[in-house]
Amino acid sequence: xxxxxxxxxxxxxxxxxxxxxxxxxxxxxxxxxxxxxxxxxxxxxxxxxxxxxxxxxxxxxxxxxxxxxxxxxxxxxxxxxxxxxxxxxxxxxxxxxxxxxxxxxxxxxxxxxxxxxxxxxxxxxxxxxxxxxxxxxxxxxxxxxxxxxxxxxxxxxxxxxxxxxxxxxxxxxxxxxxxxxxxxxxxxxxxxxxxxxxxxxxxxxxxxxxxxxxxxxxxxxxxxxxxxxxxxxxxxxxxxxxxxxxxxxxxxxxxxxxxxxx
Amino acid sequence: xxxxxxxxxxxxxxxxxxxxxxxxxxxxxxxxxxxxxxxxxxxxxxxxxxxxxxxxxxxxxxxxxxxxxxxxxxxxxxxxxxxxxxxxxxxxxxxxxxxxxxxxxxxxxxxxxxxxxxxxxxxxxxxxxxxxxxxxxxxxxxxxxxxxxxxxxxxxxxxxxxxxxxxxxxxxxxxxxxxxxxxxxxxxxxxxxxxxxxxxxxxxxxxxxxxxxxxxxxxxxxxxxxxxxxxxxxxxxxxxxxxxxxxxxxxxxxxxxxxxxxxxxxxxxx
Ligand SMILES: Nc1ncnc2c1ncn2[C@@H]1O[C@H](COP(=O)(O)OP(=O)(O)OP(=O)(O)O)[C@@H](O)[C@H]1O
Ligand SMILES: [Mg+2]
Numbered sequence: 001x002x003x004x005x006x007x008x009x010x011x012x013x014x015x016x017x018x019x020x021x022x023x024x025x026x027x028x029x030x031x032x033x034x035x036x037x038x039x040x041x042x043x044x045x046x047x048x049x050x051x052x053x054x055x056x057x058x059x060x061x062x063x064x065x066x067x068x069x070x071x072x073x074x075x076x077x078x079x080x081x082x083x084x085x086x087x088x089x090x091x092x093x094x095x096x097x098x099x100x101x102x103x104x105x106x107x108x109x110x111x112x113x114x115x116x117x118x119x120x121x122x123x124x125x126x127x128x129x130x131x132x133x134x135x136x137x138x139x140x141x142x143x144x145x146x147x148x149x150x151x152x153x154x155x156x157x158x159x160x161x162x163x164x165x166x167x168x169x170x171x172x173x174x175x176x177x178x179x180x181x182x183x184x185x186x187x188x189x190x191x192x193x194x195x196x197x198x199x200x201x202x203x204x205x206x207x208x209x210x211x212x213x214x215x216x217x218x219x220x221x222x223x224x225x226x227x228x229x230x231x232x233x234x235x236x237x238x239x240x241x242x243x244x245x246x247x248x249x250x251x252x253x254x255x256x257x258x259x260x261x262x
Numbered sequence: 263x264x265x266x267x268x269x270x271x272x273x274x275x276x277x278x279x280x281x282x283x284x285x286x287x288x289x290x291x292x293x294x295x296x297x298x299x300x301x302x303x304x305x306x307x308x309x310x311x312x313x314x315x316x317x318x319x320x321x322x323x324x325x326x327x328x329x330x331x332x333x334x335x336x337x338x339x340x341x342x343x344x345x346x347x348x349x350x351x352x353x354x355x356x357x358x359x360x361x362x363x364x365x366x367x368x369x370x371x372x373x374x375x376x377x378x379x380x381x382x383x384x385x386x387x388x389x390x391x392x393x394x395x396x397x398x399x400x401x402x403x404x405x406x407x408x409x410x411x412x413x414x415x416x417x418x419x420x421x422x423x424x425x426x427x428x429x430x431x432x433x434x435x436x437x438x439x440x441x442x443x444x445x446x447x448x449x450x451x452x453x454x455x456x457x458x459x460x461x462x463x464x465x466x467x468x469x470x471x472x473x474x475x476x477x478x479x480x481x482x483x484x485x486x487x488x489x490x491x492x493x494x495x496x497x498x499x500x501x502x503x504x505x506x507x508x509x510x511x512x513x514x515x516x517x518x519x520x521x522x523x524x525x526x527x528x529x530x531x532x
Contacts, residue, residue: 054432076434086426090447090524102443103433138524158433 003065004162004194005030005053010062011219012048022048024219026062030211032161035188035195037205039251040215040223041259046198049220050164053196054078067161075162076104079155083167085147087139093150094135097122100158107158118157125153129183145176152180156187165197169204178236181207189233202251203239206230214254217261224254314494319501322494329483330495334502337468337480340396341506344403345464352408352460353453356415360445361437366420373412381406382470389475399471399479406467407460414456418449451525454518461510465503 010026013019023045030036038046051057052064055074064071066078079100087096101107101118111118126135129149131142139147148168155163165184169177185208188195199205205212212226228247230238238244296316302308303315310318323330359369381402388398422444430440472481480499487495519526 051428054428056428056431074432074434076432078432080429080432082425082429084423084425086423086429088426088444088447090450090522099430099443100433103430103435103439105434140524154429164432 002032003029004032004034004067005196006063006065007049007052008063008065010052010059010064012045012052012057012059021219023052023221025221026052028213028222028225030194030196033192033194035197035208035210037197037199037209037212038215039199039202039205039212039255040220041217041255042200044215044218044258045220046215047166049215050080050166050196050198053162054080054164076106077161078164079158079160079162080164081148081151081155081166081168083170085139085144085151087147087150087154089138089140091138092135093126093131093137093139093142094119094122096139097125097135097150097153097157100154104158122153122157125156126150128187129153130179145172145180148172149180149183152183156193159191161194163193163195165195165199167198167200170200177201177204182236184208185234202248202255203244206244206247206251207234207236207239212251214251214258216258223258226251311491311493314497318494319497322492322498323501326495326498330498330502333478333480333483333499334506336396336478337399337465337472337503338506340399340468340472340479341403341461341464341510344400344468345407345461347400347404348408348411348460348464349457351404352411352456353415355408356412356449356453357419357441357446359412360416360419360449361441363420366416370416373409377409381467382474385471385475388471394475394477396476396478398475399468399481402471403464403467407464410456410459410463411453414452415449418452419445422448451518451522454514454521457514457518458511461514462507465507465510469503 005028007026007028010023011021012023012026013021026045026049028036038049040046048057052059053066053071055064055066055071058072066075069075087093088099091099098111098118101111107118123132123135126132129152131146131149131153134142134146134150139150142150148171151168155165169180172180181204184195184197187193188208195208197205197208206228209228212228213222214224214226215221216223226247230244300315300317303313314322359366359373384405385398385402388401392398392401419441422440426444427440430443435443468479469481472479473485474481476482480503484496484499487493487499
C-alpha cells in the first residue's frame with residue numbers, strides 16, 4: 001500500500017529555541033485509504049501532529065511528506081474538522097459548507113459557473129449526515145450535534161484525499177456520537193478517503209480505525225502502533241464483544257502508563 | 263368551553279393592562295424628569311438666569327425658533343460630515359491595523375496616545391490652519407469620533423478564532439481570502455456597534471469647536487446667549503442637542519440592527 005502521509009523523525013518546538021518542545025522524534029506512516037486514529041495523554045502533541053500534516057506548522061527538523069511531496073506550506077488536499085464547529089454565523093449552513101470551494105484553487109474559478117452542481121453536492125452531503133433540508137438555516141439555529149454534522153460536510157465538500165479530524169465528536173452526547181461514527185464509517189467505506197482521527201475516546205478509535213497510534217506524553221512520539229483486527233463493515237454491536245473490550249482495555253493501560261512516565 | 267372562548271375573545275381587559283408599559287417608559291420618564299425639574303424650580307424659586315424652568319425653556323424655543331432651527335441644522339451638518347469622514351477613515355484604518363499582528367502592535371500605542379489628547383486642545387491649531395467656521399467643527403467631530411470605530415474594527419479582525427483561520431489556511435487560503443471571507447464580515451457587528459458611540463462623540467466635537475471657533479451652530483449660539491445672560495436660550499440649545507443626539511443614535515442603532523441581525527441571535531453578540 002503506498003503511503004499518503006509519512007512523518008519521519010520530526011521535532012516541533014513552539015515559540016523559538018527556548019519554547020515548548022511539543023513533539024520529538026515523531027515517526028508514523030499512514031497508507032492511502034487507511035483510517036488511522038491517534039490517541040495519547042492530554043497535551044502530548046496530537047493537535048500539533050494534525051497541524052504538521054496539513055502544513056500549518058513546518059517542523060524544525062525531520063520531514064513530513066504528503067502525497068509524495070514534502071510539506072513546506074499548507075497542503076490543499078485536506079479537509080479539517082475540529083471539536084469546535086467554527087461555522088460562520090453570518091452564512092447559512094449551505095453557504096458555510098460551500099466555503100472551502102471559494103478557497104481551494106481547483107474549485108474557486110469554477111464555482112460561479114457551476115454553482116448548481118456544487119449546491120447539489122452539498123445537499124447530498126447534508127442528506128448523508130442526516131441534515132436534509134437544513135441548508136437554509138443559520139448555524140445558530142442548529143443544535144451542537146447538527147453543527148458538527150455540518151462541519152463534517154464542510155470538511156468533505158472539496159473531495160479531499162485526506163480528512164483530518166481533531167476530536168470532532170468530543171462535545172456530543174453518546175447517542176449522537178455513535179450515530180456520527182456510523183456516518184464517518186460509511187463515508188470512509190464509500191469514498192475511499194484517508195482519515196486521521198485524533199480522539200480521547202478509546203472505543204471511538206477502536207470502532208473506527210484500521211490502525212491506532214498511541215503517543216507518549218509531551219514531547220510526543222509514537223509509543224505503540226496497533227492494527228485493529230475487526231472485519232469491516234463493523235456494526236455498533238462489535239463494541240460489546242470481548243475482543244473489542246480487551247483492546248480498549250489495553251489501550252487504556254498504555255495511555256495510563258504514558259501519563260505516569262511524564 | 264363556550265364560556266371560556268367567550269372570555270378570551272372579548273378584549274374586556276382593563277386599560278392599564280392593554281398599554282405596553284415598556285414601550286411607553288422612555289416617554290413617561292422624560293415627562294417625569296421635566297415635571298421634577300419644574301417642581302424643583304418652583305420650590306427653590308431659582309431665578310431663570312441660574313436654572314430656568316422647562317416651561318421657560320420651551321418658551322425660549324418658540325420665541326427664538328428661527329435662529330435655533332438654523333443653528334441646529336448647522337450643527338447637524340458639521341457633525342454628520344465629520345462623522346461620515348470618521349466612518350470612512352475609521353473603517354480603512356481599522357482594517358489596516360487589524361490586518362497584521364505587527365501593524366496592530368506598532369500602531370496601537372500611537373492610537374492610544376492620540377486618543378488621550380483632549381480634542382479641545384486641537385481646536386486652536388485647526389483654527390490656525392483652516393480659520394474659524396465649519397471646517398474646524400467638522401474636523402473636531404471627525405477626530406473625536408473615529409477612534410472608537412478604528413478600535414472596534416481592528417478588534418473584530420484581530421479576534422478571528424484561530425481554528426477558523428486554520429481550517430481556511432489548510433485549504434490554501436491567502437491572508438486576503440481570510441480577511442474577505444471571515445475578518446471583514448466578522449468585524450461588521452463591532453463596526454456598526456461603534457457607530458452609536460461615535461455619533462454621540464461627534465456631537466461633542468462639533469459643539470466644542472463651534473463654541474470657541476465659529477459664528478454658526480448651536481455651540482456658538484449657546485456661548486453668545488450665555489454672554490447675554492440669556493440662560494433659557496442656553497438650555498434651549500442643550501435640549502436641541504439632546505434631541506439631535508437621540509435621533510442620530512436611534513438611526514445608528516436601527517442601521518446596526520438591519521445590517522448585523524445575525525450577531526444578536528448568534529453567540530457572537532458582544
Ligand atoms: N500555539 C502554541 N504555542 C505554544 N505552545 C503550544 C502551542 N500549541 C500547543 N502548544 C504546546 O504544545 C504541546 C502540545 O499541544 P497540542 O495542542 O498538540 O496537544 P494535544 O495532544 O492536542 O492536547 P489535547 O489532547 O489536550 O488536545 C502542549 O504542551 C502545548 O502547551
Ligand atoms: Mg488537541
